Amino acid sequence: MPIGPSGVIKPILWFAWFYSVVLLIIYVFKGQISVEGAVFRGLAFLAVLIAWMIGLHQYLFSFFLPGSSILTQTKSLLMRAISSLFYLVFFIVIFFLDDSTKINKATYMTVLSLMSLLWAFVLYSRIRLIEDTPHTRLNSAAQGYAVLEGKVSLYDGEVVRGPHKELPVMVWYSKYLYSSSAGFILDDGKGTCTVDPRDAEIITPRYHYGSYAYYAIYPDEKVYVIGQLETLSKQRNEHERKALVSSKIVEWKRHPIRFLDYFDKNNDGMIDDAEMAGVRNTADRLIDDSLEEIYQQPASHVVSRPSDGRPFILSSIHPDELITRYKYAMWAHFSAWIVLTIFLFAMQAI
Numbered sequence: 001m002p003i004g005p006s007g008v009i010k011p012i013l014w015f016a017w018f019y020s021v022v023l024l025i026i027y028v029f030k031g032q033i034s035v036e037g038a039v040f041r042g043l044a045f046l047a048v049l050i051a052w053m054i055g056l057h058q059y060l061f062s063f064f065l066p067g068s069s070i071l072t073q074t075k076s077l078l079m080r081a082i083s084s085l086f087y088l089v090f091f092i093v094i095f096f097l098d099d100s101t102k103i104n105k106a107t108y109m110t111v112l113s114l115m116s117l118l119w120a121f122v123l124y125s126r127i128r129l130i131e132d133t134p135h136t137r138l139n140s141a142a143q144g145y146a147v148l149e150g151k152v153s154l155y156d157g158e159v160v161r162g163p164h165k166e167l168p169v170m171v172w173y174s175k176y177l178y179s180s181s182a183g184f185i186l187d188d189g190k191g192t193c194t195v196d197p198r199d200a201e202i203i204t205p206r207y208h209y210g211s212y213a214y215y216a217i218y219p220d221e222k223v224y225v226i227g228q229l230e231t232l233s234k235q236r237n238e239h240e241r242k243a244l245v246s247s248k249i250v251e252w253k254r255h256p257i258r259f260l261d262y263f264d265k266n267n268d269g270m271i272d273d274a275e276m277a278g279v280r281n282t283a284d285r286l287i288d289d290s291l292e293e294i295y296q297q298p299a300s301h302v303v304s305r306p307s308d309g310r311p312f313i314l315s316s317i318h319p320d321e322l323i324t325r326y327k328y329a330m331w332a333h334f335s336a337w338i339v340l341t342i343f344l345f346a347m348q349a350i
Helices: 009-029 035-053 056-060 070-082 089-094 099-132 238-253 256-263 273-295 319-349
Strands: 144-153 172-175 184-187 192-195 201-203 206-209 212-217 222-231 301-304 313-315
Touching: 009 035, 070 099, 070 201, 099 319, 238 256, 238 273, 256 273
Parallel strands: 192 301, 201 313
Antiparallel strands: 144 184, 144 222, 172 212, 184 192, 206 212, 222 301, 222 313
């Protein structure tokens, strides 16, 4: 679905911007405003329009509302802004400031130059985070900070979730001033876990349905999670697993007739070494299947916000696409820093 306002709002916004541009052109011909001033106002209005189109307004008004903390909302706002063209509009605007404001222009350029360098490093660290954090499978019972990927679903028995009955069923949503904080299930094909989305930076496209504009993650959608994986139920190490296998064999030997009937392949009334190896293989297989079933339980694993402050990210956009987006933005900011620095030295030389 396309990103941006829905219904009649979108064309009205574009018409308002076009109408303002026409008025600015008329004022320029009448001599009521300079060309630089007209371009500055037109680009400023365009920046506001782009901010609305990419949904930044939603974050500005939702800091104290359920779903995530002020810090998380601020991080999401910054990452969305610096990885889009919205922020770069400011670099274009300052070049059209009047020459009479040379001191102010130099100040703006200095601030934006330093911010560009900072954002380039922020984006670089985000790229390294996504690329370097190890992927894990739930059946390995790995603990700690990791990347998981899989399809999401509601809890067993839950069939309806969303901001409005007219909208499709969702496992997570954010609409206007509210973000859902209820957990959901992630299945990576080897196991399942519960995802607690509170305080997560959630990256999704912006959808619209009729008059509703919202962000959402849908059932059966593939998501990527970077967060703290903890196992609530006890996992078995190799020593404990071997003990379970031995216990299973001892249990079978308590019923010698059935034991011989099943494992005495040559019918000599005894279990030889070759047949005993078959006993152990069968016990191994049954114990592994039993443990696998335990690890498949959603309550066994929970992914949540890391306690050490590292990013907690949920994304329905493929990591490769995110990395590409962040790399383009990183080089754009780095280039902007170089260009602004050159202009600053040039202005000082004049």
